[in-house]
Amino acid sequence: MARRQKEPSVPTATFHLSAPSGHFWIDLGLAVLHAELGPGPHPVDAVLAWLTDRYVQPTGNTGEYYDRSTESLRSYPKKNWVYPLNFFIKVTPDSGEKVKRLINGQEKAYPTQPPVYRLELKFSARPGRCTVCGAEAPTTQAGMWVFPFAVAPNNFGNFYSMTKQGIDLCSRCALAGAAGYLGWLWRAAGREYMHFFIFHGELSTMKGLYENHIRPAQLKATKSGNASMAFYGPYVHESTLGLLLDLFARLRASDGSAASENGGNLGATQDGGLAILRRFFDVEATVPVPLTLYAIHGTFGQALEIKSIRAFSRLEAHYGRYERWFDRLSTVGFSSPGRVIGQIFRQFVRERRQPGGDRSLRQETIWRDRVARAVLTEEDPFPAIEQFLYEERARDKDRRPLVAGTLVLFDHYAEEVLRMNPSFLKMLSGFGYSLGKKAFEEKEMGVLYMMRNAKNIQEFYRVLNDIQFRLKMTVPEALLMFEAGDRIAGVPWIRLKTMLAIYAMNAYLRAENGGKEEETEGEALDRSVS
Incomplete structure (x- = not known):
């Protein structure tokens, strides 16, 4: 009797929330897959087909195939990887064999089927070690064609493992890496730049944030x-602050509405995502719940070239400071402190004309x-504020x-962060x-520039002395209290x-x-800021 040949096993993957990978992008994908598909096990090919369906969309144009x-020629609706994934996923669709045909007097090569988009992963026959989670299992080598933080060996290193030997991923981490695009918050300006943001914490928390926010x-x-943002621009820190200020404003608003509508129970809110985030921004918590915001900045070429990755922790401290700004502004008479905070940071821009032939205005x-x-x-x-005020606003x-x-x-901010005395x-x-x-x-605007341009404490004191005689003003005694280390x-x-x-x-x-x-502190409301 002939021996029956063993059929190759179909690779599967499970997505348990109790086993994080430790990598923010992989964990994001795990949370998404658990929320959308459940823990599994799931056949790898079925998950890839599901992801492909989410990542491909009609372009609105039509093409032809033979x-x-x-x-005869037949038309079909064109599709492509959805923007901005088309700058990350570089997988050529299968259009079948091309044939040359003479049609309407012109010979041309035509595909023989509409393009078929698919994501595929090939796993090793023998178990290997996953570079990310360390699991012993069949692995696939991650490539730049689908994984945003994988970079080929000897080409800058990579963001998964910082190794020069390539990246081997088990089925679980590979699918999670391909699914991360479903869970990011992002903002882009055409083909100029892109920022994307990822909250990283416990997998159960990441799943809740994905589902509700x-x-x-x-x-x-x-x-x-x-991404909903108070403002954004081509730089990563301004855009991160714009994201956080928008989030903080909605958290503060939901706190107020929840407190009034639910008898002070701040946990009751229609936005489950905000309810989850509020746990992390509880400034009175004895042990803050760990949550990190990753902000990634890149520019577009043939693909997205990642320029920087920034990690921001202690988000509860930033939210606590936002609340104190809110209260301080309310105390001095502002009726909409949240809107004012957004205006304050939004104002530090200036319109510039483009160099070269394009002389259109754009914001710097x-x-x-x-x-x-x-x-x-x-x-x-304060140095950045001073530069903006003297080199832009005053000119x-x-x-x-x-x-x-x-x-x-x-x-x-000077009181709380820089520890300056309120009376001083x-x-x-x-x-x-x-x-x-x-x-x-x-x-005498010139005397202000003289003071601003003082290069050392001796020059500064000479300007103060000049102010006393030129403007007939008395300099406060506290400003003359010179101390060691060039301190006053x-x-x-x-x-x-x-x-x-x-x-x-x-x-x-x-x-x-x-x-x-x-008008508070000699300031005037700038209604030109949007």
């Missing part, structure tokens, strides 16, 4: 993305990115001060306001000088615009 059965956002996606947002970088990394934002044809509330917000800040801002107003009355009243002199320059120039521009006394 139908051998009827010996990200999947609904996918349904509202436009050609520029699916480098100052907003520098301010955002400082805020997100808890560093000093603009339509000169105007900073958006109302700007100095209220950043004074609070009040003195500094008061003197800066008086200096700017007096400089306007005496037409415990503050690095350069920071003090920078902040004083901001207060003074803003007051000058406010006076120039006919500012009213009731």
Whole structure:
């Protein structure tokens, strides 16, 4: 009796939430697949077919193929990988054999079937070790054609394992890597740049975020993305802050509405995604729940070239600070603090003409990115604000001060993050306001630039001395308290000088615009910011 040949086994994969891979993109795909398909096991080919169906869409155009059965041309609706996946997935569809035919007097090669799109993975016959999760199983080598963080050996390294030996993935990690596109938040500007964002935490949490927050956002996606943002631009820090400010505003609004509508039970909300996120932003929690936001920035060529990956943790600290900004602005009389916070950060832009033949105007947002970088990394934002105010606003044809509330917000930041004394800040801002107003009355903007351009503490003191005689003003005694290490009243002199320059120039521009006394900190509302 002939021995029956053993049929090859069909590879399968399971997606359990109890076994994270540790890689943010793979874990994102695992959460998506568990939410959409369940834990499994699932045949690999069936999952790939399901993903292909999600990733391919009609383009609205038609093509032609040669139908051998009827010996004629037939039309078909063209399809392609959905934007922006077409910059990541480089899989050529199968159009069958091409044949040459003479039709309407022209000989041309035609495909013999409509293009068939499919994702395929070939696994080794023998077990290997998965580069990502370490599992012993048949593996496939990840390629740049579908996995966004895989880069060929000897070509920059790669973001999966930082190895130069290639990337071997088990069926579970390979399918998760291919499914990650369903769970990202992204924003792009045509073929110029793209940012995408991934929240990484426990798999059960990532699944909840996908089901309640990200999947609904996918349904509202436009050609520029699916991420709801207060603002965005070509730089990663400004866009990350825009994403967080929009999220924080909705969290704050849902807190207020939930509290009023549900007897103070803040957990009850129509947006389950916000309810889940609120757990992470509980600033009173004894042990914060770990959650990291990954922000990836790239530019388009033949594919997306990833330029940077940034990881932002301690998101609960940023949300707590947002709430305190909100409360501080409410205290000084702003009726819509959330809107004002968005305007404050949105303002740091300037229109520039394109170089070369294209002279159209476009927004330059480098100052907003520098301010955002400082805020997100808890560093000093005042040098970027000073540069924007002196090099852009003060030299603009339509000169105007900073958006109302700007100095209220950043004074609070100076107190909380830079540990500056509130009384000293009040003195500094008061003197800066008086200096700017007096400089306007005496037409002495030059003295403000002299102060701003002081290169050392000796030059700074010479400018203060000049102010006393030229503008007949008394310099506060606290500014003369020189200490070792080039500090004044415990503050690095350069920071003090920078902040004083901001207060003074803003007051000058406010006076120039006919500012009213009731306007906070000498600021005027900039209604041109959208």
